[in-house]
Amino acid sequence: METYLGEKQQASQWSPYINNGGSCLAVAGDDFAVIASDTRMSLGYSIKTRYSTKYLKITEKCSIVSSGMQADIFTLHKVLKSRAQIYEQKHGKPMSTDAVAKLVSRLLYYRRFFPYYTFNIVAGIDDEGVGCVFSYDAIGTLERVKYSASGSGSSLIEPVLDNQVALKNRNDIKKEDFKLTKEYAIDLVKDAITSAGERDIYTGDFVEISVIDINGTHEEKFELRFD
Amino acid sequence: MFTLGSVLDNELKSTVEDFSFETNFSTNQLMLPNIEKPFEFAQSIIGLEKDLQENENQLMFHQQKKEERKERALIKGYKGTTTLAFIYEKGTVIAVDSRATSGQYIASQSVQKVVPINSYMLGTLAGGAADCQFFLAHLGRICNLYELRNNETISVAAASKLLNNILYSYRNYGLSVGSMICGYDTRGPQLYYIDSDGSRLKNSLFSVGSGSPFAYGVLDAGYRWDLSKEEALDLGRRAICAATFKDSYSGGTIKVYHIDENGWVKISDDDASELWYEYEKKEKKEKK
Numbered sequence: 001m002e003t004y005l006g007e008k009q010q011a012s013q014w015s016p017y018i019n020n021g022g023s024c025l026a027v028a029g030d031d032f033a034v035i036a037s038d039t040r041m042s043l044g045y046s047i048k049t050r051y052s053t054k055y056l057k058i059t060e061k062c063s064i065v066s067s068g069m070q071a072d073i074f075t076l077h078k079v080l081k082s083r084a085q086i087y088e089q090k091h092g093k094p095m096s097t098d099a100v101a102k103l104v105s106r107l108l109y110y111r112r113f114f115p116y117y118t119f120n121i122v123a124g125i126d127d128e129g130v131g132c133v134f135s136y137d138a139i140g141t142l143e144r145v146k147y148s149a150s151g152s153g154s155s156l157i158e159p160v161l162d163n164q165v166a167l168k169n170r171n172d173i174k175k176e177d178f179k180l181t182k183e184y185a186i187d188l189v190k191d192a193i194t195s196a197g198e199r200d201i202y203t204g205d206f207v208e209i210s211v212i213d214i215n216g217t218h219e220e221k222f223e224l225r226f227d
Numbered sequence: 228m229f230t231l232g233s234v235l236d237n238e239l240k241s242t243v244e245d246f247s248f249e250t251n252f253s254t255n256q257l258m259l260p261n262i263e264k265p266f267e268f269a270q271s272i273i274g275l276e277k278d279l280q281e282n283e284n285q286l287m288f289h290q291q292k293k294e295e296r297k298e299r300a301l302i303k304g305y306k307g308t309t310t311l312a313f314i315y316e317k318g319t320v321i322a323v324d325s326r327a328t329s330g331q332y333i334a335s336q337s338v339q340k341v342v343p344i345n346s347y348m349l350g351t352l353a354g355g356a357a358d359c360q361f362f363l364a365h366l367g368r369i370c371n372l373y374e375l376r377n378n379e380t381i382s383v384a385a386a387s388k389l390l391n392n393i394l395y396s397y398r399n400y401g402l403s404v405g406s407m408i409c410g411y412d413t414r415g416p417q418l419y420y421i422d423s424d425g426s427r428l429k430n431s432l433f434s435v436g437s438g439s440p441f442a443y444g445v446l447d448a449g450y451r452w453d454l455s456k457e458e459a460l461d462l463g464r465r466a467i468c469a470a471t472f473k474d475s476y477s478g479g480t481i482k483v484y485h486i487d488e489n490g491w492v493k494i495s496d497d498d499a500s501e502l503w504y505e506y507e508k509k510e511k512k513e514k515k
Contacts, residue, residue: 002443033259068506072469105357105360108357109257109357109361110257110258111257111258112257112258112269112357112358112361113257113258113259113265113266113268113269113400113401114258114260114265114268114269134333137334137356137357139328139355139358140357140358140360140361141327141338141356141357141360142360143327143335143337143338143339145335145337155332
């Protein structure tokens with residue numbers, strides 16, 4: 001039975017986590033995947049830097065974007081990069097996207113009692129050449145999906161993707177008539193993250209977008225609002 | 228003083244000795260922060276309160292503190308669910324929804340809440356999604372090893388006991404697992420409920436999750452041991468549909484599985500709201 005004083009002392013306890021903001025998203029098609037993230041790093045009401053990368057290319061067929069705390073993102077990406085390199089040197093071939101997805105889930109769950117404050121999305125081409133997106137929560141719940149958004153702008157982006165990629169709540173077009181082409185997906189991803197930048201203070205500055213298909217990864221960078 | 232050394236799997240150590248210069252990767256312990264009370268810290272940062280019945284004897288003061296702690300928790304894991312399973316004459320029926328929530332945000336409408344352990348055993352996911360996924364996958368590995376070593380299939384009672392022992396050693400660490408192990412072995416259809424508190428219960432029907440009271444209402448009213456297969460599957464589906472209708476933390480699609488002596492089979496996968504409208508239409512027709 002704790003006293004009221006004890007309660008007050010607990011309320012001002014130091015927390016090891018901060019949220020640096022940012023949004024990430026990924027969309028998978030039949031034979032490609034598009035993955036994007038903004039590059040703004042914020043702390044409270046200030047912008048710490050306009051370019052802090054949240055994207056990591058793991059193999060030619062697989063990439064990861066993360067949002068949340070920049071320190072944990074950096075460490076997780078560092079660990080992931082070295083594990084992927086060791087796998088390639090040990091087995092003589094790069095890690096498949098399914099293996100990367102499972103590895104990320106395990107790395108996150110290993111820290112179940114002191115989590116990485118990161119919200120990750122892994123996207124790429126699987127062994128059959130089909131595009132795939134894997135989304136996670138902070139402790140490693142793994143789910144393979146067709147599209148996903150994470151970060152401060154996720155609740156702004158996700159409904160757009162629900163409507164435009166999964167065709168939910170639409171009366172004008174049927175699922176059988178719709179095919180997600182690469183150009184459509186790239187435009188959609190660009191528009192979605194630009195719209196998030198309009199309404200979310202933590203999203204902005206630059207966007208790193210990359211398209212993964214059977215020929216490899218093609219990376220691009222464009223500007224968002226600086227305000 | 229708790230030690231986690233022997234918890235996860237002692238036997239795994241011996242299988243990774245072939246690459247002994249890399250054993251720092253093949254760890255079989257979950258990392259604990261190097262502070263005084265690691266499990267209190269773990270509980271305070273992750274907002275994973277169990278969906279299961281709250282203790283009604285709690286003083287209001289404690290209740291307030293719990294609510295505040297939940298609000299302050301920075302990291303919200305995915306939770307919220309309705310799952311049910313029951314055994315009857317011809318086998319086991321499992322029905323689940325597919326929604327995962329993170330606070331008030333619906334994180335996903337397509338989560339797989341039934342995890343295959345082997346070809347005749349299924350585990351359900353309720354409570355913390357990551358915890359259930361990890362430990363059920365681990366249980367699958369242990370069961371596979373058992374079958375390779377002993378040249379016989381593992382019983383549902385033994386598999387559930389293995390999981391129970393592992394979870395009991397992580398008691399008070401803030402894990403949230405409310406899983407049902409369902410299967411068909413030499414004793415017939417079997418159903419066990421495993422909790423992260425350390426409970427292991429055997430019964431002929433269970434429902435777990437935030438929507439379980441609503442599911443129980445339909446399930447208890449219609450349950451009999453001598454149901455036909457069609458009736459049993461329909462009962463499971465209707466119970467989850469009722470739960471998704473009334474509980475905001477449950478929804479998405481309703482998946483129904485059946486286990487008999489030939490193994491497990493996925494029966495159906497229906498959208499929850501569409502199914503509700505179908506039932507409504509059927510009732511209107513019958514009334515006419």
